[in-house]
Amino acid sequence: MSENPAPEAQAADAAADETPAAPHPWTDLPAEQFSLLRLAPLPVDRETGPRPLRFVQLGRVERHAKDLSMLRLSIQVPGQRLHRQNNLLEVWADHQRKEVRFGPDKGLSVEPANRGLGRFLMAQGIAWARKQYAHYTVEGAALPTKGNFNEAARARRDHALKAQGFTIEYSDPLQLKPFYSAPRVSSLHGDWHTEKVQIVELLDAAAMLQQADQTLQEQDVKLRKLEDRVERFKREDSGLRFTITCLVAFSLFQAGLLIWIATR
Structure with a gap:
């Protein structure tokens, strides 16, 4: 009996190795709790344009x-349909390795950009992780480099990440x-620009x-x-x-009468 595996078995093993891993059951979980966020109006930015008051x-x-x-956090913007990977932050805590990973990969x-939403999402994720897993290590990773990622956007991103530890x-x-780590x-800071992004409680929203x-x-x-005044006017x-009109007609009549008397 030959010790070498059959070609069919080798092909099956190769196909199994090439098969992508099944996604985690939690990957597509929809949001279950919702809050209202107020994005404060900010001066017009030369790159991102107007930044009016918005609610998301x-x-x-x-x-x-x-x-x-x-933990998965997502932002929905009224009137906009974004890619499922946009406005999404995930925090995974591996209890066996005692490690926390921030995602997505x-x-x-974040849209709208330059409104403080990215730092807000990171702050919420950090606060969640610090509450229970402050002693866990943080898995570092490479930061994405987009083709349209200009110098100003890169500087804002790096500044926000450094400010959070x-x-x-x-x-x-x-x-x-770039690579973050x-x-x-426990070395991370869960703060954000509260003057840019505010969580609106239910009673506050009702009052608004x-x-x-x-x-x-x-x-x-x-x-x-005003409409009544306009109608009266x-x-x-x-x-x-x-x-x-009556005065003009009367004046013309008088003028005609005087001319008739004068020429008679």
Whole structure:
């Protein structure tokens, strides 16, 4: 009996090696908890354009198992349909290796840009990890380099990550291959620009809606008063036009009468 495996067995093993690993069951979990975020109005930016007041929705879902825990945060922008990997942050805690990994693997891509959302998402993920896994190490990884990632965007990203406790290193002189790392979760800082992004509680949102409705009603009353004044002015204008027309006709009649008397 030959000791060499059959060609069919070798082909089967090769096919098994090339088969991609099945995605984790938690990969496509939808958000279960939602919050309202207020993006404060900011001055117009030369690169990203106008930055008006906006409201977006923060979605949150987390799962825990014996060997793994996961937090997924997502941002939904009204009126915009984005790629599923955009506005998404994942934090995976490996309890066997005592290690925390930030994702997704393709990097954190946020829209609208330059509004503080990226740092806010990272802060929420760090706060979640620090609460239970502060002694875990942080898995470093390469940062994505996009073709349209200009110098200003790169500087904003690096500044935000460094402010939150990460170390940014470049493996090439042109600074095209960035790598982020951190010793432990406890060395990270879960803060963000609260003047740019605020979490709006349910009662606060209700109060804002009530105030907006009251303002609309007040504006409606003012508008009706203005419309009434305009209608009154129109009626008065019509009366004045009729009076002027009568006076002109009477003046013409008098002028004609005087001419007739003078020439008779």
